[in-house]
Each structure stands twice: as C-alpha cells, then as structure tokens.
Amino acid sequence: MKEFVIYTGLRALLFLASVAVVAGIWLAFTDDAPLMWVMVISLALSGVASYFLLNRQRESFARRVDERARRAAAAFEAHKAREDAD
Template sequence: MKEFVVYTVLRIVLFLASFGVVVGLMALFLGGRYNLFWAVVLAFLISGIASYFILDRQREAFARRVEERASRAAAAFEERKAREDRDDHEDPR
C-alpha cells in the first residue's frame, strides 16, 4: 500500500509542477492569457511522459508489491483447493 501512495503522490506533484510550467509559459508567450483546458491537457501529457522516465523506480516497486500479493493470493487459493480435494477424496459418501 505504501508504494501505491508514494507513486500516486509523486504523480500528482509531477502533474501540478507541469501545470505550473505550462501556465507560466502560456502566460509568458500569450501576453498574460492562457486557455485552462489546453493547459490541463498539455500538463497531463507532459506529466505522463515525464513520469514514465522519472518515476520508473517507484512504478517498479509498486508492480513488485502487486505481484507479490497476487502470488500469495494464488498460493493460498491453490492450498484451499488442494485441501478441499483431499477432503473430498477422504469422505466417500
């Protein structure tokens, strides 16, 4: 869960930083005016591309954690299934 929170918070921070830069550049080049819709779209695209490279380590840690949990859940499921099969074979009704 910690990895998810860290990755999500960093993605939000990266988006807000991208948004600030985009709004600043738009205001600078457009004489103090900017279009909020395009600023959000550009910030989203920039932060998405940047996060692919910048947040690689956090994304990998999150993926490992998810894989570990999935493996444990699958192993527990297989154990319950095997136990149920043993119980079915021992009780010939």
C-alpha cells in the first residue's frame, strides 16, 4: 500500500507542477489562460514526464501488486485443494 501512496502522490505533484508551468507560460504570452486547455496540456505533459521520471516508483508498485496477486492465487489454490480433498 505504501508504494501506491508514494506513486500516486508523486503523480499528483507532477501534475500540479505541470499546471503551474503551463499556466505560467500561457499567462506570460496572453492575459488569459483557459483552464480546460491548461489542464489538458498539463495532463499530457505530466503523463509523459511520469513515464520517465517515476519509473523506479512504478516498478516498485508493480512488484508489490504482482507479489500480492501471487499470494492470493496460491491461497486460492490451497483452499481449492482442501475442498477437493474433502
């Protein structure tokens, strides 16, 4: 669960930083920054940036999910084997 919180928090921070940068650049050239376009551009920018910048955290999260899925599958198979034995 810790890996999920860390990865999600870093994604959110990266998105907020992208919003600040995109809005700042937009406002530097015009008097108005349309919120929808700032959000869309920031979402795309933060998505691409997170692919490169948050690789280690994403891999750690994926390992944790895989371990948990393997344990659940093993427990399910053990439970199923006990039912078949009865």
